[in-house]
Amino acid sequence: MSDFLHQLDPVGLLSITLITATPLTLAALGGMMCERSGVVNIALEGIMLTGAFIGYAVAFFAHSLWLGVLAAVASGMIIASLHAVLSISFLVDQIVSGMVINILAVGITGVFYRTYLESATTVGPGTLPHWDVPILDSIPVIGPIFFQNQFVTYAMLVLIGVVHFVLFRTVWGLRTRACGEHPRAAETAGINVYFVRYVNVIASGALAGLGGAYFSLQQIGNFLPNMTGGRGFIALAAMIFGKWTPLGAFGASLLFSGSDQIGSRMQSVFHVGVPLQFLGMLPYVLTIIVVAGAMGRAIAPAAVGRPYKKGS
């Protein structure tokens, strides 16, 4: 039995689950800010890829991981503001606009990676340091899982609380949700719908951009083309499965990354032949079920996806 527990390594499993849930949670939080204000965000994948690339490029050339993290956040905000301009000001269909960001991100990161980084021979910037929180890190089980992490994971844990507070406990959150549910009523009440949507879309870029920094600066200390590998869409799934709430999205991200980890562990340690593909399907199938209304329906903000035109 102890041998079994040793092989299963539950603490290690939970720890890696929390770590791999980091980018999912951050992007899902970003998607939530955006969608709560009434703008669909299927661009999370592209924003994360941009953040991963710019973050790495800046860290590489400026020899500073922290400037890299800042650049990841800033580049996420910049590319998200393109989504904002297109979908809010130019009334482009929000799905199309999101798609454009995803395509553009592949193009920009691919072209500039090839030119400036692919054949670079100098040593990379490395990865963000591990910070052990004094005292707390020696608590059994909890310590190794929560208090021996790198920056992006700590930031994620804090931001879950911040986004929850902003959305549900502040005037800004109330305005955001009003714009997402009934923009005309919000405007009648004196809220500048455009402004609220702009700020939220750009904030979503900051969050997803930070999620991108996870891949290049925290996980491997390098950039690879298309390294986000569709996780922006899993984050979208986590946001929906978590019913557009921060804690729900965090739980969903843990579920999705956990099932992934359990799957690979079952194969490598126990040689159980559960096809990995079926565990991989879990996030997508669960999301379809939830969107279809079984297991407690996920209801999107009422005005999400609708361009808002003043006074029409």
Add this chain to the structure above:
Amino acid sequence: MPTGTASGSLWPAPPDLMTSKIVRWAFNAVLVPLVSVVSGFLVGAIAIVAAGADPVEAYTALFQGAFTNHNAFAETLVSTTPYVFLGLALALGFRAGLFNIGAEGQFYIGSLSGIFVAYSIHGLPAVVEIPVGLLAGMAGGAFWASIAGALKARFGAHEVITTIMLNYVSFLVASYLVDTPGLMLAPNVSTPRTPDADAGAILPILLNGSRLHLGFIIALLAVPAVWFLIERTTIGFRLRAVGFNPGAARTAGISVGRTVVLTMALSGALAGLAGIVEVLGVNHHMTDTVAAGYGFDAIAVALLARSNPWGVLPAALLFGALHNGASFMQLQTQVSSDLISIVQAFVIIFVAAPSIVGWLFRLRRAAGETVAITQRGVDAPVS
């Protein structure tokens, strides 16, 4: 001829508006796409300069790789073929107000079901095996898309979310089936793939010494077929009615739910056809590596075509040429073939926001005009 949901009307316009209608048509269907493509290339040129290369050199190589090199034009037509089917699939959905982001998934499921039939049958004449293989591919794609259609019709689940999720499920289904011995994995192969299609099911080559196959002719025939379906049949009428105004369509006695499922199935059938034509025409088997990005490209093709089946043809040719020329460009000038994604993204931006083009070229009539890709995209007037 209605030219997309933006300006089209179910009813003929009064005669005195005809002139302005022609002007609008010319603006919407010709000028905007043309200016968008040129602008897309201009932005691409900026990116090439930023990447330290010469845009003229890069675009020359792109053109050579797409058209003038040995066999290049035939290869461009090979690449164009799937884009025609996929563009039609998306355009069909757009006309009914449906955003089928899942064309990529339907492409793979159609490829799987089609290749399964095509390697299972033996010894029948090609006139039997080819249609059977293609129909099997269409059936697979139709089935996969109709899942999203049924979820929307029955539960109101948004097709954008369900088709995105179904895309990823389809990749994993493909990888499971192709990687697992006893399912679709061919015996004694070094990299996982399905067995080859039966000789009779393989699409014949049209041009000796090239890879141009019968699929291109099928794609050319699909364009008028889809146009006829949308514009001249009862199904097409219902589809457009649901696209214009689901509420009104329902009042007029059209079953919106059934139309949604049918439209998704038809759209999926076209995407599945794209997949199986590619498999039976080019590789003759399927591997487990997926995600060629067809889904994104299909959206771009349909948007550039402004959801008009005839417009799909030139749009698909453009994308086929871009993809085919990109690898030669990368080889010659070291500019990454990903450059075409930048061009593509900006083409979509300019097509989807004609007010940007209008603003750039001081065309006042375009200002403020929104493009309703789907009905969902427009804020319904408050009553």
